[in-house]
Amino acid sequence: MRKSLYIFSLVCLFTLLCMQSMVFAASETATIKNLRISNNSDKVRIVVDADKEVDYQSFALSSPDRVVIDLNDAALAKNIEKEVDINSKYASKVRVAQFKDNVVRVVVETNVKKSGYDIFGIVGGETPYRVAMDFGNISYAAIGSTTGSSTSSSSNDTSYRVNEDFDIDKNAKSVLKGKRITIDPGHGGSDSGAIGPTGVREKDPTLRIGLNLAEMLKQSGAKVYITRKTDTDVAPQPATDVEELQARVDVGNKTNSDIFVSIHLDSFTSPSAQGTTGYYYVNGSSNSERLARYIKEGVIEQIGTYDRGTKTSNFYVVKHTQMPATLLEVAFVSNPKEEAILKSDDGVKKSAKGIFNGIVRYFSEL
Numbered sequence: 001m002r003k004s005l006y007i008f009s010l011v012c013l014f015t016l017l018c019m020q021s022m023v024f025a026a027s028e029t030a031t032i033k034n035l036r037i038s039n040n041s042d043k044v045r046i047v048v049d050a051d052k053e054v055d056y057q058s059f060a061l062s063s064p065d066r067v068v069i070d071l072n073d074a075a076l077a078k079n080i081e082k083e084v085d086i087n088s089k090y091a092s093k094v095r096v097a098q099f100k101d102n103v104v105r106v107v108v109e110t111n112v113k114k115s116g117y118d119i120f121g122i123v124g125g126e127t128p129y130r131v132a133m134d135f136g137n138i139s140y141a142a143i144g145s146t147t148g149s150s151t152s153s154s155s156n157d158t159s160y161r162v163n164e165d166f167d168i169d170k171n172a173k174s175v176l177k178g179k180r181i182t183i184d185p186g187h188g189g190s191d192s193g194a195i196g197p198t199g200v201r202e203k204d205p206t207l208r209i210g211l212n213l214a215e216m217l218k219q220s221g222a223k224v225y226i227t228r229k230t231d232t233d234v235a236p237q238p239a240t241d242v243e244e245l246q247a248r249v250d251v252g253n254k255t256n257s258d259i260f261v262s263i264h265l266d267s268f269t270s271p272s273a274q275g276t277t278g279y280y281y282v283n284g285s286s287n288s289e290r291l292a293r294y295i296k297e298g299v300i301e302q303i304g305t306y307d308r309g310t311k312t313s314n315f316y317v318v319k320h321t322q323m324p325a326t327l328l329e330v331a332f333v334s335n336p337k338e339e340a341i342l343k344s345d346d347g348v349k350k351s352a353k354g355i356f357n358g359i360v361r362y363f364s365e366l
């Protein structure tokens with residue numbers, strides 16, 4: 001009796017151990033569910049969708065030149081296309097295979113050198129985890145000179161070019177010298193954002209304000225990065241909403257910016273809604289709160305809008321940036337009076353000046 005109890009216990013223990021290790025193994029392996037490719041004149045982006053975070057390594061091989069990305073503890077879903085041609089000067093082909101039992105290998109045929117590609121993980125959005133691989137023009141250059149060197153020839157773009165010497169005081173220059181600042185004009189390209197009663201599209205004033213602000217900051221000696229200089233999407237198309245927002249976040253994170261300022265216009269069904277709001281991430285630092293508040297107050301001082309307060313939010317761009325960040329709603333494009341301000345040169349310049357003053361105040365108190 002005692003012996004059978006002993007054996008029974010052993011069997012129980014063994015079963016338990018087996019079950020545990022099975023559960024453990026199952027939770028360790030990520031499934032690679034999809035491989036997507038997007039492409040524009042600047043770069044190719046290859047995205048691998050996974051159902052959990054994946055550890056990866058990359059290395060380059062020659063003849064033919066290719067970059068290999070190994071995804072560890074990963075299994076390839078059955079329905080994935082194993083080989084895709086890419087019609088780009090930056091990469092010609094991508095292949096994916098179950099290289100070993102627990103390693104999925106992605107091979108990209110590409111001629112770009114080490115400085116021409118970048119591989120990074122993305123958390124957030126509907127897909128639990130993604131590994132993005134960019135090939136091509138991946139550096140985020142500081143905003144160009146006042147004479148402009150835009151690669152686009154659309155008349156829309158040239159009309160937004162800012163050719164002005166701003167009158168900037170010495171204090172602002174000493175405070176801003178060498179500061180790294182990312183400006184994110186909201187929306188753009190395929191995404192117009194909110195539209196006002198006379199047809200003003202959110203993406204236009206946000207860009208005009210952003211370009212004026214960028215120029216003022218640059219003339220103050222700051223190192224300025226802008227997520228877009230023209231009426232364009234930021235991520236290579238086609239892109240999901242999250243990828244578009246992540247592309248903006250990337251500019252801030254990869255340039256190691258000191259602050260990130262996203263410029264938007266508010267909108268509501270009722271035309272009477274009005275005012276300016278400064279948002280920062282709900283778990284953001286006190287510096288994020290200060291940045292949001294000072295910029296909002298700077299704008300109100302310039303354009304005389306109603307103060308809707310400094311509020312917390314979960315907006316993607318303030319949540320995923322690694323530095324103090326704010327999303328500013330300058331005013332309501334749905335409000336006829338405020339739409340008129342946002343449409344005018346004077347309103348655009350004053351809004352930019354208000355943000356600028358808020359940024360100077362922020363850095364002078366650090």
Ligand SMILES: [Zn+2]
Nearest residue numbers: 186193264265
């Ligand atoms: Zn917006």
